[in-house]
Amino acid sequence: MSSNPSIGHYLLTRLYESGVHHIFGVPGDYILRFYQQLSESPVQHIGTTREDTAAFATDAYARCRGLGAMAVTYGVGALNVVNAVAGAHAESSPIVVISGAPGIKERREHPLLHHRFGPFRLQREIFERITCAVAVLDDPYTAFRQIDRVLAAAREHCKPVYIELPRDRVDTEGYPIPSESLPAPASDAASLNEAVEEALQLLDEAASPVLVAGVELHRRGLQDQLLSLVDKTHLPVAATLTGKSVLGERHPCYLGIYEGAMGSPLARDRVEQADFLLMLGVTLNDVDLGIFTARLDANRIIRASQDEVIIHHHRYPQVLLRDFVSMLNERMTPRPQTGPAVAAKPAAFDFPVKGQPMKIIRLIARLNRFLTPDMVVVSDVGDCLFSAIDLRVHENSEFLASAYYTSMGFAVPAALGAQIARPTRRTLVLVGDGAFQMTGTELSTIAHLGLNPIVIVFNNKGYSTERYILDGPFNDIPAWQFERLGELFGPLTGYAASTEDEFEDCLNQALAQRSSPSLINVHLSPDDPSAAMRGLAEHLGKRV
Ligand SMILES: Cc1ncc(C[n+]2csc(CCOP(=O)(O)OP(=O)(O)O)c2C)c(N)n1
Numbered sequence: 001m002s003s004n005p006s007i008g009h010y011l012l013t014r015l016y017e018s019g020v021h022h023i024f025g026v027p028g029d030y031i032l033r034f035y036q037q038l039s040e041s042p043v044q045h046i047g048t049t050r051e052d053t054a055a056f057a058t059d060a061y062a063r064c065r066g067l068g069a070m071a072v073t074y075g076v077g078a079l080n081v082v083n084a085v086a087g088a089h090a091e092s093s094p095i096v097v098i099s100g101a102p103g104i105k106e107r108r109e110h111p112l113l114h115h116r117f118g119p120f121r122l123q124r125e126i127f128e129r130i131t132c133a134v135a136v137l138d139d140p141y142t143a144f145r146q147i148d149r150v151l152a153a154a155r156e157h158c159k160p161v162y163i164e165l166p167r168d169r170v171d172t173e174g175y176p177i178p179s180e181s182l183p184a185p186a187s188d189a190a191s192l193n194e195a196v197e198e199a200l201q202l203l204d205e206a207a208s209p210v211l212v213a214g215v216e217l218h219r220r221g222l223q224d225q226l227l228s229l230v231d232k233t234h235l236p237v238a239a240t241l242t243g244k245s246v247l248g249e250r251h252p253c254y255l256g257i258y259e260g261a262m263g264s265p266l267a268r269d270r271v272e273q274a275d276f277l278l279m280l281g282v283t284l285n286d287v288d289l290g291i292f293t294a295r296l297d298a299n300r301i302i303r304a305s306q307d308e309v310i311i312h313h314h315r316y317p318q319v320l321l322r323d324f325v326s327m328l329n330e331r332m333t334p335r336p337q338t339g340p341a342v343a344a345k346p347a348a349f350d351f352p353v354k355g356q357p358m359k360i361i362r363l364i365a366r367l368n369r370f371l372t373p374d375m376v377v378v379s380d381v382g383d384c385l386f387s388a389i390d391l392r393v394h395e396n397s398e399f400l401a402s403a404y405y406t407s408m409g410f411a412v413p414a415a416l417g418a419q420i421a422r423p424t425r426r427t428l429v430l431v432g433d434g435a436f437q438m439t440g441t442e443l444s445t446i447a448h449l450g451l452n453p454i455v456i457v458f459n460n461k462g463y464s465t466e467r468y469i470l471d472g473p474f475n476d477i478p479a480w481q482f483e484r485l486g487e488l489f490g491p492l493t494g495y496a497a498s499t500e501d502e503f504e505d506c507l508n509q510a511l512a513q514r515s516s517p518s519l520i521n522v523h524l525s526p527d528d529p530s531a532a533m534r535g536l537a538e539h540l541g542k543r544v
């Protein structure tokens with residue numbers, strides 16, 4: 001009898017110890033042995049309708065819990081997740097992709113095995129380009145060490161990793177060879193000190209500084225540090241779209257989403273007129289810069305990214321974001337309060353007006369009043385994301401989207417991942433009619449598991465985002481009666497709403513339905529874009 005655990009068992013144990021209590025995915029014969037071990041372990045399998053949706057669900061789970069994992073079969077399963085894993089890479093989400101593979105022995109005996117699409121190394125090579133570390137567990141002597149190495153890499157870099165597990169190695173005994181202990185990343189003390197000194201002096205002299213909070217604060221788990229810095233200093237804060245909700249959006253210092261011409265006008269005025277900007281964890285991508293409509297002056301910026309700080313033209317290398325934020329927190333002195341940024345409570349307004357057709361701006365305003373502190377909002381791309389700029393979620397990090405990589409089809413499966421990761425929260429899903437047609441089948445998994453998200457389909461009759469950039473018949477899609485999906489998907493209540501009073505009615509019924517999901521098909525006019533969508537169309541249209 002062997003005294004060491006098998007490779008599959010070790011992998012499951014390590015994942016469980018890292019807080020991964022669920023693995024998403026679809027089985028296949030190259031991963032079945034591992035699935036059997038999974039079913040005998042404390043880790044729970046969540047089966048999905050497709051592999052890419054499993055990856056979106058894992059991505060959301062990882063953003064909520066710090067690490068997520070999925071398991072798929074070779075070729076057909078693994079290649080199905082490439083887009084979603086590339087998205088997790090672009091969005092800095094630490095997911096572990098476990099792929100089964102042909103056994104080492106059978107590769108020699110019968111090389112023409114099903115699902116093979118090239119040399120056996122090809123799948124690993126593909127994943128090498130979209131993950132931060134890969135491991136092929138073909139050698140029992142190094143397998144445990146390889147597992148430890150890739151899990152550490154996922155956590156350290158907040159990026160996906162890839163583990164390939166040949167099927168004849170799952171039950172093979174592994175060997176606990178002590179891992180080389182790599183030095184934990186640390187700031188250079190002198191560089192950190194100087195960066196903080198210079199930042200403090202500039203902020204002290206500034207009359208109207210503004211803090212811009214970005215997505216890296218979320219990915220590095222620095223939300224509490226940010227909150228404490230803001231509570232202490234009263235600095236007004238804008239968030240980027242990819243960083244949306246890194247600070248709870250009802251905080252008295254919150255200005256709204258800064259996104260150049262596409263974000264909140266108040267945030268834009270305050271950010272662009274500030275005499276100094278403290279940008280923490282902001283990534284300078286085209287989404288956060290409002291398709292390059294942002295007007296930011298490098299001479300008035302302190303920018304801390306994951307491992308360096310840049311203060312106008314001074315560069316301080318090897319300064320970790322977490323150390324910079326924490327030292328600022330210790331040393332910054334309170335500033336006088338500059339008055340409320342945006343009203344903590346959304347303005348009261350007259351809703352519903354009987355018989356009035358639904359408009360996107362009033363839909364978002366109504367949802368703003370509907371949100372409660374126990375809700376997580378998951379948004380797909382399209383006008384639901386642009387209009388959600390004005391949605392103000394209560395707690396920090398309760399807004400999830402593929403806001404930078406912008407892959408359609410993220411929201412419904414991500415809602416599955418978010419609800420599994422945070423079972424005490426209720427999820428509000430915002431999704432376009434086009435995006436829903438891509439991955440809406442995951443609602444059947446959600447219904448099957450008895451989860452209770454409320455899905456709002458922004459049904460503007462086609463690919464509106466594309467229409468506003470460049471229209472043609474290619475932006476038309478078939479009309480679905482989304483509200484009838486319950487007939488197919490099991491316990492799911494569907495509603496359709498064209499007018500405000502209808503919507504009000506559906507929303508209240510959906511809220512009361514706590515044991516199964518609800519879907520509201522909201523009929524919107526194709527000629528009713530949000531303000532941000534108009535801005536996007538204007539600026540992106542010129543580039544197409
Ligand atoms: C997987 C994927 N395919 C294509 C696109 C390009 N694209 C961006 S928005 C969009 C239309 C989205 O339609 P819908 O979900 O109905 O939202 P709407 O724009 O109508 O509000 C398309 C096709 C994309 N972002 N992702």
Ligand SMILES: [Mg+2]
Binds near residue numbers: 459
């Ligand atoms: Mg649409």
